[in-house]
Amino acid sequence: MPEIRQSMATKEWVIIATERAKRPKDFISKKNSEASIPESDAKCPFCPGNEKLAPPATFEIMDGENWITRVVPNKFPALSPEGERKRKYDGIHRYMTGVGNHEVIIESRLHNRFISVMKKDEVLNIVKAYKNRYTELAKDERIEHIIIFKNHGAAAGTSLIHPHSQVVALPLVPQAIRSRLNTAMRYLDDNGTCVFCDMSVMEQKEKERIVYENDDFIAFCPYASLGPFHIWILPKRHMAQFSEINEPEMTSLADSLKIVLTKLSIGLNNPDYNLVVKCNPTDYIKSDFFHWYIAIVPRLTKTAGFELGTGMFINVSLPEENAEFLRSINI
Numbered sequence: 033m034p035e036i037r038q039s040m041a042t043k044e045w046v047i048i049a050t051e052r053a054k055r056p057k058d059f060i061s062k063k064n065s066e067a068s069i070p071e072s073d074a075k076c077p078f079c080p081g082n083e084k085l086a087p088p089a090t091f092e093i094m095d096g097e098n099w100i101t102r103v104v105p106n107k108f109p110a111l112s113p114e115g116e117r118k119r120k121y122d123g124i125h126r127y128m129t130g131v132g133n134h135e136v137i138i139e140s141r142l143h144n145r146f147i148s149v150m151k152k153d154e155v156l157n158i159v160k161a162y163k164n165r166y167t168e169l170a171k172d173e174r175i176e177h178i179i180i181f182k183n184h185g186a187a188a189g190t191s192l193i194h195p196h197s198q199v200v201a202l203p204l205v206p207q208a209i210r211s212r213l214n215t216a217m218r219y220l221d222d223n224g225t226c227v228f229c230d231m232s233v234m235e236q237k238e239k240e241r242i243v244y245e246n247d248d249f250i251a252f253c254p255y256a257s258l259g260p261f262h263i264w265i266l267p268k269r270h271m272a273q274f275s276e277i278n279e280p281e282m283t284s285l286a287d288s289l290k291i292v293l294t295k296l297s298i299g300l301n302n303p304d305y306n307l308v309v310k311c312n313p314t315d316y317i318k319s320d321f322f323h324w325y326i327a328i329v330p331r332l333t334k335t336a337g338f339e340l341g342t343g344m345f346i347n348v349s350l351p352e353e354n355a356e357f358l359r360s361i362n363i
């Protein structure tokens with residue numbers, strides 16, 4: 033009998049198709065290995081030597097004369113940094129001016145230096161860039177919500193191989209985020225605690241869905257994972273905003289990202305994935321009901337009509353088996 037599980041954090045239901053569940057090894061990607069990608073590409077706008085192709089950097093970490101992590105405004109931004117945030121009404125239609133920010137975080141000088149092959153110090157530079165950009169962009173009063181994300185591989189929607197993340201600062205709070213906030217607020221009303229803190233305690237106790245754990249973070253395949261090998265990296269300390277992360281926690285986060293992404297890369301042969309830092313809206317500085325986390329979503333299955341029609345997912349794998357598989361991979 034298939035099982036329909038509900039996420040305690042989002043209240044979303046997911047069908048865990050136990051009877052047609054695939055084994056973890058069935059998800060190993062068959063594409064070419066990372067070794068076939070060169071260290072540099074003269075045509076790549078993010079490779080050293082092509083800095084002039086992008087607007088001037090908004091943040092850089094240097095090693096002597098050379099940048100090693102670099103943030104630039106997106107050349108083709110989804111939103112414009114100039115102008116006023118205005119809501120407009122036209123009969124029954126309402127719209128807003130498309131103000132905001134859209135930046136690219138170039139994670140390495142090397143065209144083929146994925147997080148899975150980086151040293152922890154290199155990953156720490158990415159975390160530092162994430163924190164700097166979140167903190168700086170949140171100061172803009174027109175901004176209400178910031179998301180940081182990464183698309184790795186064609187199935188995850190990237191068009192450029194060079195390792196990079198993106199940050200988008202929005203002049204509004206998206207509807208899906210509002211819905212999550214409301215769910216978390218209701219949980220606090222009912223239980224007096226933060227649902228994410230409770231999840232962290234429960235997963236540490238049950239242990240079977242844990243992928244990796246250090247002093248400050250727990251990485252696990254959530255009980256109601258929407259698909260194979262979905263992973264959350266959750267801070268153990270209650271932190272409303274990503275910008276609250278302190279120095280030791282930044283090192284711990286770099287460690288968690290490195291280990292989890294390396295396990296995924298070794299175990300499933302460098303699968304395509306999306307990574308998203310899920311945050312509170314920028315004004316929710318002292319929120320006691322929602323705390324930030326990172327979601328990693330490998331692109332191993334395709335969504336289709338059922339998902340489109342219901343907003344529900346069918347997961348053809350067991351989160352407990354996925355976690356056990358990743359735990360067993362030694363780095």
Ligand SMILES: [Zn+2]
Nearest residue numbers: 076079143194
């Ligand atoms: Zn490049």
Ligand SMILES: [Zn+2]
Nearest residue numbers: 226229270323
């Ligand atoms: Zn919490």
